[in-house]
Amino acid sequence: MPRPSTPLLSPDRIRSVALAIIDRDGLDGLSMRKLAAELGVQAASLYGHVRTKDQLLNDIASSILSTVDVSGFTVDWREGLIRCARSYRTALSSHPNIVPFLAYGPAGRDESLQRLDLLHGALVDAGWSRREATMIAAGLMYIVFGSALSSFSSGFSADPADYSGRYPHLDRAHLLPGVARELDRDSFELALAAFVRGL
Amino acid sequence: MPRPSTPLLSPDRIRSVALAIIDRDGLDGLSMRKLAAELGVQAASLYGHVRTKDQLLNDIASSILSTVDVSGFTVDWREGLIRCARSYRTALSSHPNIVPFLAYGPAGRDESLQRLDLLHGALVDAGWSRREATMIAAGLMYIVFGSALSSFSSGFSADPADYSGRYPHLDRAHLLPGVARELDRDSFELALAAFVRGL
DNA sequence: CCGATTAACCGAACAGTGTTAGGTTAACCC
DNA sequence: GGGTTAACCTAACACTGTTCGGTTAATCGG
Numbered sequence: 035m036p037r038p039s040t041p042l043l044s045p046d047r048i049r050s051v052a053l054a055i056i057d058r059d060g061l062d063g064l065s066m067r068k069l070a071a072e073l074g075v076q077a078a079s080l081y082g083h084v085r086t087k088d089q090l091l092n093d094i095a096s097s098i099l100s101t102v103d104v105s106g107f108t109v110d111w112r113e114g115l116i117r118c119a120r121s122y123r124t125a126l127s128s129h130p131n132i133v134p135f136l137a138y139g140p141a142g143r144d145e146s147l148q149r150l151d152l153l154h155g156a157l158v159d160a161g162w163s164r165r166e167a168t169m170i171a172a173g174l175m176y177i178v179f180g181s182a183l184s185s186f187s188s189g190f191s192a193d194p195a196d197y198s199g200r201y202p203h204l205d206r207a208h209l210l211p212g213v214a215r216e217l218d219r220d221s222f223e224l225a226l227a228a229f230v231r232g233l
Numbered sequence: 234m235p236r237p238s239t240p241l242l243s244p245d246r247i248r249s250v251a252l253a254i255i256d257r258d259g260l261d262g263l264s265m266r267k268l269a270a271e272l273g274v275q276a277a278s279l280y281g282h283v284r285t286k287d288q289l290l291n292d293i294a295s296s297i298l299s300t301v302d303v304s305g306f307t308v309d310w311r312e313g314l315i316r317c318a319r320s321y322r323t324a325l326s327s328h329p330n331i332v333p334f335l336a337y338g339p340a341g342r343d344e345s346l347q348r349l350d351l352l353h354g355a356l357v358d359a360g361w362s363r364r365e366a367t368m369i370a371a372g373l374m375y376i377v378f379g380s381a382l383s384s385f386s387s388g389f390s391a392d393p394a395d396y397s398g399r400y401p402h403l404d405r406a407h408l409l410p411g412v413a414r415e416l417d418r419d420s421f422e423l424a425l426a427a428f429v430r431g432l
Numbered sequence: 433c434c435g436a437t438t439a440a441c442c443g444a445a446c447a448g449t450g451t452t453a454g455g456t457t458a459a460c461c462c
Numbered sequence: 463g464g465g466t467t468a469a470c471c472t473a474a475c476a477c478t479g480t481t482c483g484g485t486t487a488a489t490c491g492g
Contacts, residue, residue, distance in 0.1 A: 039458075041469065066450060078452080079470050087450065134333055137382050147400050155402035164405065166423075168416065173424030176379030181371075183336050183378065201346050203354035206363065217367065224365075225372030229424060232431030237487080240440065265479060277481080278441050286479065 042075055045083050045093075053094050056131045092143070095136050099145035101125045104152045111160035112230050115170070118153060119178050119226050126182035127218075133182045170233065177229060181222040190214075241274055244282050244292070252293050255330045291342070294335050298344035300324045303351045310359035311429050314369070317352060318377050318425050325381035326417075332381045369432065376428060380421040389413075 051072055055064045066087055070077040084090045102125045106117030126133050150171060157167035190210040191197075197207045210217065250271055254263045265286055269276040283289045301324045305316030325332050349370060356366035389409040390396075396406045409416065 038469070043469080065448080067448085075469095076471060077450085078472080081451070082469060134337070137333070137336075147396075147403065147406075151400035151402045158402065165416075168409075169420040169423045172380075172416075172420035173376070173427065176421070176424050177372070177375045178379070179382065180375030180377070180379030183382065197346075201350035203350045203357065204346065210367075217371075221368040221371035222375070224368045225375050225428060228372065228431030229428045230431065232427030232429065237440070242440080264477085266477090274440095275442055276479085277443080280480070281440060 043073060043079060043083050048073065048080060048083055049090065049094050049097065052090060053129065053132070056094075057129055060131050061135060091132070091135050095132060096143055096145045098125055098129055098132065098136070099143060099149070102145070102149055104149045107152070107156040111157060111162075112233075114156055115153075115174055115230050116226060118149075119174050122175075122178040123182060123222060126178070130182065133179070137179050137183055173229060177222070177225050181218065181225065242272060242278060242282050247272065247279060247282055248289065248293050248296065251289060252328065252331070255293075256328055259330050260334060290331070290334050294331060295342055295344045297324055297328055297331065297335070298342060298348070301344070301348055303348045306351070306355040310356060310361075311432075313355055314352075314373060314429050315425060317348075318373050321374075321377040322381060322421055325377065329381065332378070336378050336382055372428060376421070376424050380417065380424065 048069070052064060052069050055069060055072065059068075066080055067077045070080055073080075084093075102118075103121040104114075104118045106121075107114035126136070153171050153174075154164075154167050157170055158164060162170065190207050192208055192211050194205075194208040197204045201207070247268070251263060251268050254268060254271065258267075265279055266276045269279055272279075283292075301317075302320040303313075303317045305320075306313035325335070352370050352373075353363075353366050356369055357363060361369065389406050391407055391410050393404075393407040396403045400406070
């Protein structure tokens with residue numbers, strides 16, 4: 035195929051289809067050839083619109099992070115922390131498969147830095163020292179990324195035989211998959227509430 | 234080379250060299266061919282001792298997790314949680330490059346389940362409901378994995394120009410790399426203390 | 433002590449990966 | 463209408479994990 039009358043590709047379309055593949059097939063399920071195929075194109079053509087696969091993933095990550103809302107610091111800092119963390123988690127849990135990639139280096143992304151900057155400033159305004167503000171922000175990120183990533187309850191088997199006997203206190207762990215999402219959310223809320231209350 | 238008089242390979246030696254490569258070159262820096270080369274052997278020979286690369290990584294992960302000590306629950310549950318979390322973090326932060334792999338599915342590993350079982354039982358003994366115990370254990374894992382993984386302070390640039398102007402509250406972020414390890418530890422301790430206190 | 437078996441390694445290959453170089457043609461601008 | 467550029471292609475490179483079949487040394491049974 036030579037140059038088509040209307041372009042088949044655009045950075046936006048590539049990102050959107052790539053994210054759909056990641057959501058559907060996981061992070062390892064995305065390859066440039068598969069992505070190209072779903073776009074009706076050969077793999078090499080992607081490189082006219084995207085510098086590298088890593089850059090593509092970074093762009094997708096940035097677009098996800100840009101949906102995080104840290105504007106809830108008007109009331110008080112405790113409520114602000116909670117709102118910020120919830121917004122982060124909402125953004126991450128809508129695309130859980132890309133979280134491992136995100137977690138590699140959040141500090142380097144402009145979107146992360148912008149939000150971190152706001153968070154840090156709000157904490158300092160609330161009376162915390164710069165060092166304390168940094169550590170509190172870090173702790174909040176621990177909970178957000180830990181909950182989005184480890185996805186605690188997913189990964190448990192649904193077969194009771196895998197637990198009974200060997201792990202005396204986990205004799206009901208096989209029930210976890212059924213309530214995984216709810217339990218994940220509640221665990222996050224508990225951890226978040228305890229952390230903020232304990233500050 | 235035919236069969237050597239004394240075997241060059243053993244599962245233990247393979248695991249140990251593989252972990253050394255991961256520590257040195259990162260998780261992506263480990264390939265079966267490179268691993269074989271450092272063992273003085275061809276890649277195919279590894280498969281006489283190791284089922285797959287994934288299995289090899291799982292074995293390494295298990296050996297790391299098996300160093301985690303959750304026996305500190307004799308005194309009270311708060312102190313027990315803190316000791317357990319510290320032991321986890323110590324184990325993980327000595328091999329940070331493998332943490333992303335570990336975080337994929339900690340629930341499936343026998344070593345994780347054993348420690349989770351003890352943790353869960355101790356919390357129930359302390360008076361928490363089963364559901365609460367599960368959520369508290371999950372919250373603890375959030376902080377442990379979040380801190381081990383996101384490695385908050387690593388990833389910041391050492392160049393002030395990257396921050397000044399653009400992020401008004403982060404004008405000293407370039408100092409972070411120099412104190413990264415200390416700050417990471419302090420942030421973890423703060424998050425852990427706040428979480429446990431807030432329960 | 434000798435023969436069969438097995439254990440341990442190797443070379444070559446397969447299918448897959450990200451990425452690049454060079455070619456072809458349609459669309460666009462002057 | 464000719465030149466330039468943009469958008470795609472094919473083919474290839476250097477990798478990846480893994481498997482197959484072969485070669486030889488160690489080991490065990492009689």
